[in-house]
Amino acid sequence: MTSHIVQPASLKDYIIALFSASGVKTDQCEAVASNMVWSELVGRCNFGVSRIPVHIERLEKGVLNPVCQPRFESVSVSCARLDADNGFGHYAGEIGMEKAVELARETGIGIVGVNNSNFFGTGAYFVDLAAKQGMVSLAMSNSFPKVVAYGGTKAVLGTNPFAFGAPRQNGENLMVDFATSSLAGSTVREYLGKGEPLPEGLAVLPNGDPLSDPARIGEGSLTPFGGAKGYGVALMVEVLAGILTGSGFSHSVKSTYSNFVENSDSGHCLIAIDVEKWMSKLEFYQRFEALITLLKASGEADQVLLPGEVRWQNYKDNLATGISIPLVMVATLEGLSNKYGISPPWEISLLATGS
């Protein structure tokens, strides 16, 4: 056995209990747990429970605010700014998108700029939240610099995730969601695990030489995806989520993983557009499904996927079978559980009993 299986509801209760015992306010616990469990269900495990330890460490070291009091400020009729008060980005992202949806319901389009925030999990979670309410939406966040500009050799932009979503009648909403770097951090770790070199062009050393040894990634930087075009998208995220919101940008955004003395000060941009203002929901669904049918027919069977399609398949599979937590993560979580006096969501630790 290499993993424990946990039901989503139990996992959610556990995450809430753990963060609650760490002093985090209920509404934040709820948002973080929902986001993490959803990430586990759709198979984005690197945004799931594996992030718990670093958040606990940031809470313990006082660089993440457990009792944040986010403040909305009206910018104009369709725009709001949210000072996240250095709380969880998951929470700021959720209440920010809900506000964008509310503004869009009133005026057709709403935009919320979040500053003074932290890592927000997966952007797909927020665009799905909006799609469930009949919205086409965008979710972006800037982050700690790990990525070079096109033509550059030193990191200056974050992996700056970008997400776009649109509703479908079957609820399996479109979710475009990607890091604007050519490689995600988790992919580097996969290469490291397999002992394989990184493909050329995906990472560079400060002297401009290509970096191929995944173990040396800390010495170099990632490149933007798609060359100059991806650099343009990463820069757009930095302007919309960073410059315009009043948050940190470039080097003034601090690392979640390696800086435990300063706030992250990352920013997010959340935009919602109310479909029903443009046409009936049914008409939108029909037009979108017609496009999806054409997309599907443009390749061999099952070769063309709608962005998000694999996530929804994972979601259904994991709902049926439960969420799998690797034993190495089980051990880490048991350590934290003991420390905070919480029962983990599995009955007996196989590690603890030695089996």
Place this chain on the structure above:
Amino acid sequence: MTSHIVQPASLKDYIIALFSASGVKTDQCEAVASNMVWSELVGRCNFGVSRIPVHIERLEKGVLNPVCQPRFESVSVSCARLDADNGFGHYAGEIGMEKAVELARETGIGIVGVNNSNFFGTGAYFVDLAAKQGMVSLAMSNSFPKVVAYGGTKAVLGTNPFAFGAPRQNGENLMVDFATSSLAGSTVREYLGKGEPLPEGLAVLPNGDPLSDPARIGEGSLTPFGGAKGYGVALMVEVLAGILTGSGFSHSVKSTYSNFVENSDSGHCLIAIDVEKWMSKLEFYQRFEALITLLKASGEADQVLLPGEVRWQNYKDNLATGISIPLVMVATLEGLSNKYGISPPWEISLLATGS
């Protein structure tokens, strides 16, 4: 001598006169001429006068409306739809972005969806138009399918251009502007001219084989830029500019170049965000310049460019020296000028006098 040099004002007057003689209403002539001359100045010559002949042909064949009466429809407080009445996309894009700016001035963000339109030239023109008025903005258009979905083998999406802009105090505004395909049509023609094969992965045949001979591009399709991520961006453009606006999408958008019996029915999406609602213009400028300074310092001297930077250098150079029209284009334009009884903006044709 391989080209004629023309001053921008003369070229603009000439384009207006030529389209006017083709029966096009004054306001449309003005918009098309401004867009084309600007494209020539910034060095995007494939969006300049070289497109005149195909537009004239579409006008003559009755598939482009010279006397269009675009109709705005209020969608909601911050949103408007524009039926372009099958007129020039350059015109619809311009009045659409002006409307988006007006809405943003009132409510902070404005979005205009355009349907029943045509090729709109370069998206950078519209985001610069908005930036001149203190707006951060996006401009997107869907187009005739030439690009496969990620994993697909047959064209189903247009090259779907995407543009993003932001204002700078020196007026050399940020202009991110690209086709969401891995290769522009004009780049294919460059490979053809040099007799070189296309790099692998940029084009495919309907059986899924790579297409490397640029002369056979008509038999195959382009791939999206940046793999699955670029496919996601192209799809976003199709949803925002196509599905949501009520325009054609995928195969119901017709080719400007090869279909002279049907309207193009392409759609555009124009979004403007008023910077001054978020912070003073000066503060935005200062923050943005601080980011640009960091970008510039992240590579060797002059190796990191701000998107649009080369365009502004071209703009200044061409303003000083005049716009260069290749002789082959001169000959084509003289043919059209004779047909419509217009004087071209150069005094004597070198071709006509045989020198």
